[in-house]
Amino acid sequence: MNVVRTTGVTKRYGALAALDGVSVTLAENTIHGLLGRNGAGKTTLMRILTGQSFETGGTVEVFGQHPYENADVLARTCFIKESQHYPEKFRVRHALRAAELLYPHWDAAFAAELLADFAVPTGQLLGKLSRGQLSAVGVIIGLASRAPLTLFDEPYLGLDAVARQLFYDRLLADYAAHPRTIVLSTHLIDEVSDLIEHVVLLDRGRVLIDADAESLRGEAVAVSGPADAVERFAAGYEELHRERIGGSLRVTLTGAPDRAHPGLDFEPVSLQQLVVRTTQHHGAPVAAGKEAR
Amino acid sequence: MTRVLDVARIQLVNWPALLAYPPAAVAALPLLGWGIDVSNGQTAVGDHEVYLLPMLLGVAAAAHLQTMTQVFPFTLGLGVTRRRFAAATALVVVGQALFVGLLLVGFAAVERLTAGWGREARIYELGALRQDGPLTQWLAFTGPIVATSAVCVLAGVVFQRWRQSGIYLAVFAGVALLASAGALAATQNWWRPIRSFLGGQPSLTLFTAYPLAFALALGGTAWLVLRRSTT
Numbered sequence: 001m002n003v004v005r006t007t008g009v010t011k012r013y014g015a016l017a018a019l020d021g022v023s024v025t026l027a028e029n030t031i032h033g034l035l036g037r038n039g040a041g042k043t044t045l046m047r048i049l050t051g052q053s054f055e056t057g058g059t060v061e062v063f064g065q066h067p068y069e070n071a072d073v074l075a076r077t078c079f080i081k082e083s084q085h086y087p088e089k090f091r092v093r094h095a096l097r098a099a100e101l102l103y104p105h106w107d108a109a110f111a112a113e114l115l116a117d118f119a120v121p122t123g124q125l126l127g128k129l130s131r132g133q134l135s136a137v138g139v140i141i142g143l144a145s146r147a148p149l150t151l152f153d154e155p156y157l158g159l160d161a162v163a164r165q166l167f168y169d170r171l172l173a174d175y176a177a178h179p180r181t182i183v184l185s186t187h188l189i190d191e192v193s194d195l196i197e198h199v200v201l202l203d204r205g206r207v208l209i210d211a212d213a214e215s216l217r218g219e220a221v222a223v224s225g226p227a228d229a230v231e232r233f234a235a236g237y238e239e240l241h242r243e244r245i246g247g248s249l250r251v252t253l254t255g256a257p258d259r260a261h262p263g264l265d266f267e268p269v270s271l272q273q274l275v276v277r278t279t280q281h282h283g284a285p286v287a288a289g290k291e292a293r
Numbered sequence: 294m295t296r297v298l299d300v301a302r303i304q305l306v307n308w309p310a311l312l313a314y315p316p317a318a319v320a321a322l323p324l325l326g327w328g329i330d331v332s333n334g335q336t337a338v339g340d341h342e343v344y345l346l347p348m349l350l351g352v353a354a355a356a357h358l359q360t361m362t363q364v365f366p367f368t369l370g371l372g373v374t375r376r377r378f379a380a381a382t383a384l385v386v387v388g389q390a391l392f393v394g395l396l397l398v399g400f401a402a403v404e405r406l407t408a409g410w411g412r413e414a415r416i417y418e419l420g421a422l423r424q425d426g427p428l429t430q431w432l433a434f435t436g437p438i439v440a441t442s443a444v445c446v447l448a449g450v451v452f453q454r455w456r457q458s459g460i461y462l463a464v465f466a467g468v469a470l471l472a473s474a475g476a477l478a479a480t481q482n483w484w485r486p487i488r489s490f491l492g493g494q495p496s497l498t499l500f501t502a503y504p505l506a507f508a509l510a511l512g513g514t515a516w517l518v519l520r521r522s523t524t
Binding site for chain 2: 047051052054074076077078080084085088089090094095097099101103141
């Protein structure tokens with residue numbers, strides 16, 4: 001069953017198309033990676049899926065219904081934003097209590113465990129927390145809510161490597177015990193590549209990849225060797241990237257079933273490399289973009 | 294309804310601003326009134342009124358501004374609909390106004406019993422607001438608080454949707470509207486009939502019915518702005 005289905009969704013801010021004909025389906029009880037550069041449209045898509053923003057065109061279905069002002073849909077949805085601002089008078093315990101009131105599957109014991117894991121003081125005013133502690137509060141709410149559809153929009157800002165790994169470990173363990181649909185938007189693709197089961201890659205508001213992570217891992221290969229031999233081998237396959245050093249050539253190919261050829265070296269391509277190469281292949285400017293709101 | 298109550302409880306996390314500061318201000322009025330009397334040199338010089346109640350309106354209503362600019366975006370992320378947030382806000386606004394209004398009725402009674410705090414001062418029982426019974430007195434105190442809170446709710450919603458430019462535009466448009474209406478009334482010689490009309494209205498109508506109608510109009514406008522607000 002699909003939890004999310006969008007068909008030709010567009011979102012325009014004047015002349016800028018933050019989303020341009022996005023059609024994706026997100027299956028139930030799966031961890032989805034929503035990947036893409038800054039400004040690709042990831043946050044915009046998640047805001048539309050959670051009824052916080054409005055599409056300009058196309059159709060959006062979450063749990064089979066449009067999410068806007070849909071109490072039935074939104075009660076099953078938790079959206080943890082990187083830019084989440086908390087009321088300045090709220091302490092950590094108030095934010096958690098609010099989530100407890102609103103989510104029927106809230107696990108208070110799990111939240112307490114996570115608070116201890118991330119060393120977040122419950123009595124502290126949210127406005128006085130560090131960036132990492134604030135991110136941890138978002139992570140705790142997202143995990144302990146056990147919402148059937150949980151969206152994390154770059155939830156790791158300010159978290160160090162140890163805390164991020166803790167988040168991934170806790171997410172995976174809790175997901176195994178309580179399967180649900182999780183959408184994880186991140187730039188740290190290598191860190192989550194073993195976690196995500198389905199990949200949606202957005203670039204400049206369009207879907208570049210919508211595929212199972214497992215099939216993607218086997219889809220691309222980096223072939224290197226003498227330039228002539230590599231050129232002959234690469235002919236007929238889709239080429240994502242090429243690097244030439246002297247007489248040697250290294251190309252990243254998709255759809256190449258033959259992984260053995262005399263005189264050529266074959267290396268698997270990581271998910272991050274595949275995303276980078278696919279994005280570059282489609283001609284995105286290299287300069288860092290700005291996430292559309 | 295349960296969900297609306299839950300959202301109201303979340304709004305009440307800021308309970309000191311909503312439910313503690315206003316009573317503190319209510320309780321402080323006699324002292325402030327005494328200070329004003331002393332500074333005016335009018336201590337115990339006969340029956341007189343001290344106009345401090347309008348200050349209380351600001352104290353009671355200001356917290357709703359924060360509710361709309363800070364609590365609303367937070368709860369929207371937790372899957373609360375705008376409709377339920379608006380309903381919870383209305384509940385909190387009316388509940389707070391009734392609570393503060395009841396306190397004012399109590400302090401007005403004390404004011405009567407103490408013969409105007411021992412110096413014939415009227416801080417709570419201003420002539421224009423005075424009613425025959427405690428229930429109507431309660432309503433007369435409550436109406437203006439609800440109306441002022443509605444102004445703050447609307448300001449908060451406008452800020453949430455259009456930020457500073459929205460506030461500037463709203464203030465400019467409001468002032469322009471009032472100034473135009475005033476100019477029109479002056480050129481058409483309407484002030485006298487307006488004064489006569491208002492003077493002929495029962496006090497309860499002036500201080501309860503009209504403020505509530507005003508609050509309803511502002512609340513409706515706030516909802517129209519809120520329903521397309523994003524975070």
